[in-house]
Each structure stands twice: as C-alpha cells, then as structure tokens.
Amino acid sequence: MDFACEPVSGNENVLGSRAWGRRKKPFSNGRLTRREKLALLGNLGRMALLEIGDGVASRFGFLQPSSSELESLAPPETRLVEDALAFAAEVQSPEVLSHSWRTYYWGVLLGEYRRLDVDREILFAAAILHDVGLAKGREQEPCTCCFVVYGAERAARRLASKGHDPARVRAVGEAIGLHLNGYVSSRLHGAEAHLLSRGAMMDVFGLGQRRVAEELQTKIKLLHPRGNLVEALEIWPDHHLKGTRPEFMISLNARRRRARSVRPAVA
Numbered sequence: 001m002d003f004a005c006e007p008v009s010g011n012e013n014v015l016g017s018r019a020w021g022r023r024k025k026p027f028s029n030g031r032l033t034r035r036e037k038l039a040l041l042g043n044l045g046r047m048a049l050l051e052i053g054d055g056v057a058s059r060f061g062f063l064q065p066s067s068s069e070l071e072s073l074a075p076p077e078t079r080l081v082e083d084a085l086a087f088a089a090e091v092q093s094p095e096v097l098s099h100s101w102r103t104y105y106w107g108v109l110l111g112e113y114r115r116l117d118v119d120r121e122i123l124f125a126a127a128i129l130h131d132v133g134l135a136k137g138r139e140q141e142p143c144t145c146c147f148v149v150y151g152a153e154r155a156a157r158r159l160a161s162k163g164h165d166p167a168r169v170r171a172v173g174e175a176i177g178l179h180l181n182g183y184v185s186s187r188l189h190g191a192e193a194h195l196l197s198r199g200a201m202m203d204v205f206g207l208g209q210r211r212v213a214e215e216l217q218t219k220i221k222l223l224h225p226r227g228n229l230v231e232a233l234e235i236w237p238d239h240h241l242k243g244t245r246p247e248f249m250i251s252l253n254a255r256r257r258r259a260r261s262v263r264p265a266v267a
C-alpha cells in the first residue's frame with residue numbers, strides 16, 4: 001500500500017497504530033511478527049478471563065448491567081459525526097452499517113459500565129467507519145493488505161479531506177487501526193479506542209454482553225438488525241493476507257473448531 005503523500009506521526013512498534021501499518025517489508029500491510037502474534041493471543045486470553053469474571057459476578061448478583069434510555073445514547077449532532085455517517089452510508093452494506101451502529105452503542109454502554117469519560121463524537125466516527133476497509137470502492141483487497149490497516153487510512157483520509165481537526169481525525173484513525181488487537185488498553189490508547197474494540201468484540205463474539213441490560217440489547221438489535229455477519233465482514237478462510245490479524249484470528253477459530261470436533265465424546 002502506498003502512503004507516500006500522507007505523513008503520520010506515532011510509534012511503529014505499537015501494534016495496530018497507523019505508523020505500525022506503514023512498516024516496510026517483511027511485516028508491511030499489517031503482517032504480524034511472531035512476538036505480535038503472541039501479544040494478540042495474550043489479548044484474547046485477557047478477554048476470555050474478563051468474560052469468566054463477568055460470568056461469576058453475574059451468577060452471584062454482583063454485576064449491574066448498563067441500562068440507560070436508548071435516546072440518551074445518541075451521538076452528538078456535529079459535522080464530524082455527519083460526515084462519518086454519510087461516508088459509511090455511501091459505501092457500506094446495510095449489514096455492516098447496522099454492525100457499526102451496534103458497535104457504537106455497545107461501546108457507549110460498556111463505557112458507562114466502567115464509568116469511563118468518553119468522547120462520543122470520536123467513538124461514533126470510529127465505530128461507524130471501523131470496517132470501511134471492506135466497503136465498496138476500496139482500493140486494497142484484504143488479500144493484499146489487512147483491511148483494518150487500509151480502513152484506518154481510508155477513514156482518516158476521507159475525514160481529513162473534509163477539513164476536520166487533524167488531532168480528531170488522528171484519534172479516529174488510530175482507534176480503527178487498533179480495534180482488531182483483541183484487547184485495547186484505555187490507559188494507553190484512550191477510552192474511545194478501548195471501547196471501539198470492546199464494542200466490536202461484543203457485537204461479533206458476544207464478549208461483554210452481560211454488562212448491558214438484555215432489554216436494551218433487544219431494542220438496539222431491533223433498530224439495527226444483525227444480518228449474516230460472516231458474509232458481510234468477509235470472515236472467510238484463505239481470503240485475508242496471511243499473517244495479518246484477521247487471517248490469524250480466522251485460522252485460530254478454525255483450529256479451535258477442528259479441535260472441538262475431534263474431541264472424544266464423554267460417556
């Protein structure tokens with residue numbers, strides 16, 4: 001992928017950052033080093049432990065799910081929100097657009113659960129565009145560049161072209177780039193990047209859903225129905241560039257399923 005005309009600051013050692021996505025070969029276009037694959041596994045393990053903790057807390061009545069009124073969760077009416085939504089509606093399929101709206105809502109609600117101070121404008125713009133790397137009109141295919149790396153660049157480029165504050169555009173782009181890290185620290189990367197990742201993980205894998213009241217989840221799913229996410233998000237084997245986060249996660253899931261299918265039945 002050619003980034004020549006748009007400089008970006010940041011540390012190329014930070015997995016998922018735009019600077020990281022711009023590394024040169026052999027780890028260009030979002031390919032992971034061996035150490036980064038281990039870090040990703042560690043992040044997924046952390047999410048699994050959080051889920052176990054939530055299960056225990058819920059069982060013993062210690063978990064109080066977020067249950068705000070739906071109307072109070074709306075994004076602010078700003079030009080950045082409008083431009084991000086207009087771009088998403090222009091290029092994304094209805095299924096991905098709905099997934100992106102739900103991801104925003106889950107992010108806000110998971111933020112409420114943790115009482116995090118959240119910039120909803122940044123969170124919304126990042127959530128509604130977080131899968132724009134897969135949308136129509138794309139200049140990169142997932143088999144040549146990690147769609148998250150490309151999507152972060154594509155979203156940032158579009159918002160910058162509309163004259164938005166470079167610092168806010170940068171925050172949106174970084175959150176998108178990081179969102180497939182399995183777990184994103186709010187302390188290191190900010191509440192918005194953390195909640196975009198958590199929101200997406202909740203929508204795709206159900207992780208963290210005990211933290212949101214079931215009735216509210218039902219309302220949001222009625223408003224933004226879940227279609228066939230596997231097809232919409234192109235979660236297909238041998239479709240993504242080898243060694244990138246999506247390919248690594250899809251392979252991991254396939255291996256886990258195979259292991260389950262050959263496990264001997266217990267009498």
Ligand SMILES: [Fe+2]
Pocket residue numbers: 099130131200233
């Ligand atoms: Fe997504």
